Amino acid sequence: MKSILKRYRVFLIILLGLLIVTLFNKTLGLHALSVTAYSLKELLLVVPPIFILLGLLDVWVPKETMMKYMGEGSGIKGVLLAFIIGSAAAGPLYGAFPVAAVLMKKGVSFKNVLIFIGAWSTTKIPMLLFEISALGMKFALTRLLIDIPGIIIISFILSSVISKKEVKEIYENAGDLSS
Amino acid sequence: MNIILYAITLALLLFSFFKDKRKTKTALKKAWKSFSNILPQMLVVLLLVGMLLAILNEEVILKIIGVNSGWLGVFLASVVGSITLIPGFIAFPTAAMLLDGGAGYMQIGAFISSLMMVGIVTIPVEIKYFGKKITYLRNALAFLFSFLVAFIIGWVVNTL
Structure with missing residues (x-):
């Protein structure tokens, strides 16, 4: 019980703050609460299956397989797979981080993990269809065409400025987070 | 879209269960562990976003990123996009509405791009997984x- 309280401490403090604000400014407070409730509903709807899939991936797919297809030296095949997995995803960016942790644990190269994060954030297929209907084909396709090289370039820059030792630390930490 | 995700998950879960009950149990345990690992921070993020969106209504946004706001508008649109975290199915219609209301395409482009790639409120979660260096650098590059x-x-x- 105590540890639960401790872990949710920040959340409870902010919630209390928001409730106090609501006492003074009802419209603003209720608006904030309703937006929060709405995103919470979205979260609880989309996130559980992602985590279950993640658990299944972790248990069933051997590290050697993932390393072969997406590890160091997997080349263009690994990049493509990272794009496909990221683009097929659903859910907000913070849902991608636990998935990234499992990918790291399975020996996927750091560059491909970063590409996966980039794809998850910007080239999700379900979202693209939605973007086309809201903002038009020209806008959506232009953005997609700039984003694909953008994701690759950002991933290359990030993985080239970080040292082998730092990558090792991130990977060890990822193992702890998802075991 | 959610139905497909649930259908696939359920099918794989059942398949896994019939193949190996023990492994399936481990998988579910792992799923729960990673979920409860990230849940406290996610709740904080949701609350912060709720508060931000309540303060930044359309009128305020439109004032900042109108069609004549130029590069300053682009910059501010990027800042707003970086701070907020709006799910796509709200963000796109909102962006369309803002365009109708007088926002510029450049500004909306910057807004959508930073909205998706930069996450100021999720930085604590990202650091937990990627460390400070990669997190700050990734967000800075995505902002640029x-x-x-x-x-x-x-x-x-x-022009086209």
Whole structure:
């Protein structure tokens, strides 16, 4: 019980703050609460299956397989797979981080993990269809065409400025987070 | 879309269960562990976003990123996009509405791009997984990248 309280401490403090604000400014407070409730509903709807899939991936797919297809030296095949997995995803960016942790644990190269994060954030297929209907084909396709090289370039820059030792630390930490 | 996700998950879960009950149990345990690992921070993020969106209504946003707001508008649009975290199915219709209401394509391009790639409120979660260096650098690069996106989208929409 105590540890639960401790872990949710920040959340409870902010919630209390928001409730106090609501006492003074009802419209603003209720608006904030309703937006929060709405995103919470979205979260609880989309996130559980992602985590279950993640658990299944972790248990069933051997590290050697993932390393072969997406590890160091997997080349263009690994990049493509990272794009496909990221683009097929659903859910907000913070849902991608636990998935990234499992990918790291399975020996996927750091560059491909970063590409996966980039794809998850910007080239999700379900979202693209939605973007086309809201903002038009020209806008959506232009953005997609700039984003694909953008994701690759950002991933290359990030993985080239970080040292082998730092990558090792991130990977060890990822193992702890998802075991 | 959610139905497909649930159907696939359920099918794989059942398949896994019939193949190996023990492994399936481990998988579910792992799923729960990673979920409860990230849940406290996610709740904080949701609350912060709720508060931000309540303060930044359309009128305020439109004032900042109107069609004549130029590069300053692009910059501010990127800042707003970086701070807020709106799910796509709210963000796109909102963006369409803002365009109708007088926002510029460049500004909306910057807004959408930074909205998707930069996450200021999720930085604590990202650091937990990627460490400070990668997190800060990734967000900074994505922020700069949104200017390029704005420039090209503005150019495409206005000339093609």
